[in-house]
Every structure is written in C-alpha cells, then in structure tokens.
Amino acid sequence: MQTLKDGVLTLSGSVIAIGAFDGVHKGHQAVIKQAVEKSRVDQVPSVVYTFDPPPRNFFKGVQVLTPIQEKVSRIAKLGVDYVIVASFDEWYATRPPEDFICELSKLNPVxxxxxSDFHFGKNRAGDVNLLEKYFHINITPPVYCNGGKLISSTRIRQLISEGDFQQSYSLLGL
Incomplete structure (x- = not known):
C-alpha cells in the first residue's frame, strides 16, 4: 500500500472510500471494505481518501482517536492499494466543493x-447529492452494535470518557 499527499496521485480508474475515518471503527471498516471489494471486481486500484487532522478535531477540537500513522496502519490491514492523506488546515477548510470534485476526477473513480452523512468543501456545502452529479456513489449503510446503537467516533469518544474501554475497543474492532 502506498500513502500519498492529496493532489499527487492520478489513476486511469479506481474505487474510492472517503472519510475522516478517525478510529477506523467497524462502521468505517464497512465503507472501506465495500470499496476494496468493488475495486477487485472491477480490477482497478482501491483508494482511501482521508484527512489529518480529522475535520472535527480541526473545527471543534475533539479528541483524535487514532494518530495518522495508526490510522494508515489500520487501513492497510483492510487491503487498500492507496491512502491519500489530505492535510486538513485553514486553506483546505476554505476550498469550494468543486475543488474536491476536480481532485477526485484525477483518480477516475468507477x-x-x-x-450517508458525508459533507465536503467550505461550510460543508458539498454532500452526497453533489457527488452523485459527477460520480457513481455507493452509500454504505450505518453499522450498529449488538445493543442497537450506532457505531460512531463520537460514541467511542463518549465511551472512553466514561472509562468503558472494553466496549470502545469492541466498536473499534480491536
């Protein structure tokens, strides 16, 4: 697996999974595995496009669950061909959604x-509906734990703050 900065890679075809993927929990793993499986069927590289730091950390200062090296390591275990890490900073946060679409176009995604809650671009102006105007989109359904609660990075942070490490590790798939 290769790890690259945003804007560096150009491909003749790909399947891309996009997200902050902080924690690379079971819900994130479902998104990534879906992309990897589709890439194998279509015989094109799989790409994970992620951000460092995660946007919620940048905007709201929330705790980062996985430092970038650990995140990339967990993603690699899912069989991904490329990971693109965008440096999420003030400049990146002010980019219009169309810039992101142009960047994705260089990867020629199948x-x-x-x-379902994916947003991008300045003020979160871009969403799944905008992406669908340019690309074929596969929305991965949310993943729930055995107790019926949504698996999310926010929930994992909550469990950690409450000292429930066993359940947080379970949701992370560790």
Whole structure:
C-alpha cells in the first residue's frame, strides 16, 4: 500500500472510500471494505481518501482517536492499494466543493463509497447529492452494535470518557 499527499496521485480508474475515518471503527471498516471489494471486481486500484487532522478535531477540537500513522496502519490491514492523506488546515477548510470534485476526477473513480452523512468543501456545502452529479456513489449503510446503537467516533469518544474501554475497543474492532 502506498500513502500519498492529496493532489499527487492520478489513476486511469479506481474505487474510492472517503472519510475522516478517525478510529477506523467497524462502521468505517464497512465503507472501506465495500470499496476494496468493488475495486477487485472491477480490477482497478482501491483508494482511501482521508484527512489529518480529522475535520472535527480541526473545527471543534475533539479528541483524535487514532494518530495518522495508526490510522494508515489500520487501513492497510483492510487491503487498500492507496491512502491519500489530505492535510486538513485553514486553506483546505476554505476550498469550494468543486475543488474536491476536480481532485477526485484525477483518480477516475468507477465508484465512490461514503457514509450517508458525508459533507465536503467550505461550510460543508458539498454532500452526497453533489457527488452523485459527477460520480457513481455507493452509500454504505450505518453499522450498529449488538445493543442497537450506532457505531460512531463520537460514541467511542463518549465511551472512553466514561472509562468503558472494553466496549470502545469492541466498536473499534480491536
């Protein structure tokens, strides 16, 4: 697996999973695995496009669950061909959604996998509906734990703050 900065890679075809993927929990793993499986069927490289730091850390200062090296290591275990890490900073946060679409176009995606709440661009102006105007999108359904609660990075942070490490590790798939 190769790890690259945003804007560096050009491909003749790909399947992309996009997200902050902080924690690379079971819900994130579902998005990534879906992209990897589709890439194998279509015989094109799989790409994970992620951000460092995660946007919620940048905007709201929330705790980062996985430092970038650990995140990339967990993603690599899922069989991904490339990881693109965008430096999420003030400049990146002010980019219009169209810039992101142009960048994705260089990867010639056959399909893009995202969660249903995916947003991008300045003021979160871009969403799944905008992406669908340019690319074939596969929205991965949310993943729930055995207790019926949504698996999310926010929930894992909550469990950690409450000292429930066993359940947080379970949701992370560790």
């Amino acid at each position: 399909e893009i996998s995202v969660g």
